[in-house]
Amino acid sequence: MTSKHTSSRAGGPRRPRLALVAIAAVAAATAALASAGGALAATAAPEATTGPATQVTYGSAVLTGTVNPHGAESLYYFQYGLTKLFGSQTGIASAGSGKAPTAVQLPVAGLAPLTEYHYRLVAVNARGATIGAERTLLTTAIPLSLQILAAPSPVVYGSPVTILGTLSGTANGNREVVLQGAPFGSAAGFQPVGNPELTSATGGFAFTLASLAANTQFRVVAAANPAVVSPVTEAQVAVNVVSHLGRARRAGRVRVYGTVTPAENGLRVIIVRTVHGRSVTAGSAVLRPLGATSSSFSVAVTRRRGVYRAFAQIVGRGQVSAYGPPMLVR
DSSP, X not given: OOOSSOOSSOOSTXXXXXXXXXXXXXXXXXXXXXXHHOOOOXXXXXXXXXXXXXXXXXXXXXXXXXXXXXXXXXXXXXEEESSTTOOEEOOOEEEESOSSOEEEEEEEEOOOTTOEEEEEEEEEETTEEEEOOOEEEEOOOOOOEEEEEEESXXXXXXXXXXXXXXXXXXXXXXXXXXXXXXXTTOSSOOEEOSOOEEOOTTSEEEEEXXXXXXXXXXXXXXXXXXXXXXXXXXXXXXXXXXXEEEEOSSTTEEEEEEEEESOOTTOEEEEEEEETTEEEEEEEEEOEEETTTEEEEXXXXXXXXXXXXXEEEOOSSSSBOEEOOOEEEO
16 A cells, blocks of 8 residues: 655655654554543553565565554554655554564555665554664566567568567667567578667667568567567468459450469469448359469459459468459449
């Protein structure tokens, strides 16, 4: 629980007064309890011993200590801050009314990474307040982590693709990052792609590849000790479908023809007709060789009003299925 007197930095003329006001408020509350329940059996103010901070991370910690209530209902809290003036405090908790030292602890959050904080334990009962010795803790660095994505995905065969990413964590700026890729069907695993880049002041980076020919898994590795590796993202490559409408030999029909790159010989192209939002299959054709890099198709379908598109259905290859451009038949 965080204090009502929140501050990102300790200091200023009012903060010592805030600590005194907080102590007085707790003492007044304890005195009120004593008044309501009769005289307390306290023989002395409580003892407060500040303990070590545990579970310290880049943004939080658990402050510990011991309180001896000396037989009177006692309350406790911790003061903490960036200097010996503290400036912030935890919530207030009960230490009970025992006569022996009792272990106490309270969490603090919203801390800055790699920062030293001063803290101490304060215990209060009807006989007075006791302040434990000051101690310090050092928060940890935010661990480095990587996130990446490919854009666009899918990308048309032979077109540029960019791997965008962010390195998050402490000291994430001006770090060297390396792009690695594993193309479809490659047995070599991830290999470096292009030259290393340096992250921006905020950890951003981008790798742009002039063209991509096959579905490829990418990851990025950041120089650190140990090295930081991103999750894998896949950039899919859609075949490039070029299609046209032409005259057919038979009346009442229209010819749909075109090419698919790269060559996907033996696979099928489906002609889809859409009218008023409803799509139906108008015909299909098998892809045939057209040089070393492309396949061709041609099929005559019944001529009807609507929008026609050729869909190259790719299965088990280094690319994914794709549509050609829409073609209007009136």
